Amino acid sequence: MLDQIYSYREMCDIENVQTLQRGMNFRMNPRYSVILMSRRSNAPYSDSISDDGITIEYEGHDEPKTSYEMNPKLLDQPQQTRNGTLTQNGKFIKAVEDFKNGISESEIVKVYEKILPGVWSLKGLFDLIDYNIKNDGKRNVFVFTLKLSDEQDLTTNEHIDLAHTRLIPSEVKKEVWKRDAGKCVLCGSTKNLHFDHDLPFSRGGTSLTTKNIRLLCAKCNLAKSDKIE
Numbered sequence: 001m002l003d004q005i006y007s008y009r010e011m012c013d014i015e016n017v018q019t020l021q022r023g024m025n026f027r028m029n030p031r032y033s034v035i036l037m038s039r040r041s042n043a044p045y046s047d048s049i050s051d052d053g054i055t056i057e058y059e060g061h062d063e064p065k066t067s068y069e070m071n072p073k074l075l076d077q078p079q080q081t082r083n084g085t086l087t088q089n090g091k092f093i094k095a096v097e098d099f100k101n102g103i104s105e106s107e108i109v110k111v112y113e114k115i116l117p118g119v120w121s122l123k124g125l126f127d128l129i130d131y132n133i134k135n136d137g138k139r140n141v142f143v144f145t146l147k148l149s150d151e152q153d154l155t156t157n158e159h160i161d162l163a164h165t166r167l168i169p170s171e172v173k174k175e176v177w178k179r180d181a182g183k184c185v186l187c188g189s190t191k192n193l194h195f196d197h198d199l200p201f202s203r204g205g206t207s208l209t210t211k212n213i214r215l216l217c218a219k220c221n222l223a224k225s226d227k228i229e
């Protein structure tokens with residue numbers, strides 16, 4: 001699947017979205033995030049891939065043009081919006097920190113590179129492993145480091161959040177899936193399902209028994225995490 005070429009339309013169809021506008025798309029899919037990069041001379045960010053295709057340095061995103069009258073290229077890249085929610089930069093940074101602190105596995109990121117207008121090349125699946133803050137002489141920018149992942153198989157079409165469920169033994173997952181009949185336990189949806197820790201893993205909830213694990217759809221999970229935070 002490495003370096004396959006897709007039209008923009010094909011790429012959107014693969015990712016099951018109408019449009020792909022943003023470069024950074026944290027957890028766009030329950031299983032992975034998507035990054036669109038470009039190394040063309042007129043690209044707005046300076047992203048790079050090592051010659052062996054294994055390491056990517058990806059520049060974080062600027063303050064949206066609409067929110068300030070100043071040139072975004074003169075402003076530090078934002079980690080939060082003014083109302084305190086995480087920007088895409090902030091979400092990717094949190095994923096790096098959770099990974100480094102052993103709270104979660106590295107975030108899996110699918111990377112497409114624009115090679116011509118409307119033509120995209122799939123670079124593969126990468127692990128998001130680090131970020132740095134670089135001063136470009138005018139302001140601070142984030143630089144994310146991604147390494148080609150051992151896992152390159154996204155051919156299966158199960159709607160399961162693999163990146164966040166690796167710690168749950170597969171016996172437990174099978175049992176929970178059966179018990180919850182492949183549906184969100186709150187709303188009955190069969191889309192964007194994943195295994196949820198009823199008591200969060202970060203608060204001591206266990207992965208080892210089915211009692212603390214349930215199926216939730218992305219929407220109900222979002223409502224739940226809003227409540228917790």
Ligand SMILES: [Zn+2]
Pocket residue numbers: 184185186187188189216217218219220221
């Ligand atoms: Zn639901």
